[in-house]
Amino acid sequence: MKALTRLLPGHGTLWLMFFGSVLAAWALLLATHMPVAAPHPAGDFGLAYLISLCTQSVADAGFGSAVAMWSLMSLAMMAPTAFPAFKTYSDMTCTEAASGTSLAVLVAGYLLVWIGFAVPAAFVQVQLAELHLLDAVGRSTSGTFSALLLLLAGAYQFSRLKNACLSACQNPMTFFFSHWQPGNLGALRLGLRLGAVCLGCCWALMLLAFVAGTMNLAFMALAMLLMTLEKLPQIGDRISAPLGVFLIISGTVVGVLSLIELSNGGI
Template sequence: MKALTRLLPGHGILWLMFFGSVLATWALLVATHVPVAAPHPAADYGLAYLISLCTQSVADAGLPSAVAMWSLMSLAMMAPTAFPAFKTYSDMTYTDAASGTSLVALVAGYLLVWIGFAVPAAYLQVHLADLHFLDAAGKSTSATLNAVLLLLAGSYQFSGLKNACLSACQNPMTFFFSHWQPGHRGALRLGVRLGAVCLGCCWALMLLAFVAGTMNLAFMGLAMVLMTLEKLPQIGNRISAPLGVFLIISGTVVGVLALTELFNGGI
């Protein structure tokens, strides 16, 4: 606790809860890869039940299970990427502009947006599984779909909306000053706005989970690192464009191979 206080002065308990929640979520995601028997419907809806919701194969998972999985993914992957913004807001609590409770409200508003994102993402997963486009690990079995998602994510890296959202994420102090709202409700609305900006920055990269596999922990970790680095101004401006080029080239290669296979199969 003393080490955390030295590294992050102020609100040590809140930061401990924040990082503890992120680590617990990652631990839960790891646990979902260990087969467990689903509890009896009459059993308590505790940790075992939550794990059982996420350990089903993607092909068999219903919408509630998929929403639970995407919510966990969003918390594990996106909360760390917003830490610089949360820390910037925390520094403002040394004045009368904000407080520890408003910091909690800000984080809650941010996470609310990503939990909202989990619903359409889960619906898309269930729909694709029904069409037999996903395997048991949530990985797309369609080369065409993979090519489309890769090209979409790569092209989006160069869009005006992406650049605007990324700029806001890279400059949280400017963002807070531009959209400041006082009080706890204001902090909650500010957190929702921050979450929306983050969503505008990262949604296309998140959809690449269907290419790598929605239950692929390696992809989750790599994507979290890339999205975190992208939000650091000194580093993000150097990797955003190369990442876009890489994704476009990958999508093009996958698309050409899919067309070649289709052409050869028709001969």
């Protein structure tokens, strides 16, 4: 606790809760890769039940389980990417502009947007599974579908909306000054706006989970790292375009290979 206070002066308890929640989300995602017997629906609703919601295969998972999994993914992957913005707001609590409570409200507003994203993402997952376009670990079974997602994500890297959202994420101080609203209600609105900007920046990359597998921890960790680096002003501008080029090339290669497979009579 003292080390955390030295590294992040002020609101040590809040930061401990923040990082603890992120680590807990990663721990639960890791637990989904371990065999766990699901408890009776009317029985234990503790940790074992929560883990059981996400240990089913994607093909067998219902909408509720899918929402739980995507919510955990959002917390584990997206909360760390917004830490520079949260830290910037935290520094403002040294003045009378903000407070520790408003900081907590800001973070809650941000996470609310990504939990909201989990609902349509889960719906898409369920529909794709019913169409047999996803395997047991949530990975696309269609080369054409994978190619389209890769090309979409690559092209979006060069879009005006992506650039605008990324610029806001890279300059949180400017973002807060431009949209400042005082009080806890203002902090909630700022958090929601920050979450929306982050969603506008990263939604296409998040959908690549359907290519790598929605239960693929390696993809989650790599995507979190890339999205975090992309939001750092001195690094993000150097990797955003190359990442887009890489995704477009990957999508093209996957698409060509899929066409060749189809022409040869593959499924």
